[in-house]
Amino acid sequence: MKALTSREIKNQLNLIPDWEYNGEFLQRNFKFDNFKKTITFLNQVADIAEINNHHPILINNFNSLIIQLVTHDVKGVSQKDFDLALALDQLNL
Secondary structure, eight states: OOOOOHHHHHHHHTTOTTOEEOSSOEEEEEEOSSHHHHHHHHHHHHHHHHHHTOOOEEEEETTEEEEEEOBGGGTBOOHHHHHHHHHHHHHOO
16 A cells, blocks of 8 residues: 555545545545534444544544544555545445
8 A cells, every 4th residue: 555646636536525635634524413413423434444444533523523534554645545535425425
């Protein structure tokens, strides 16, 4: 596994339009109606992260959950981050 180049990241962002790349990690802010729905989603994220053995940075604040994805082993964004982002987007239907 390797860190993706800026060009590769930019091309793949087309597949996950709700995500941003800030030069260090992929990030998305998920919004919910209330705290309970936020935590329910957070727990689903945790389950998928465990299955994929890839653990995001999670920042919870009442009705929002910010998810940041980076592959620490390669010190950058890898295909593993995009795969997880796609899987998480499918949860938020």
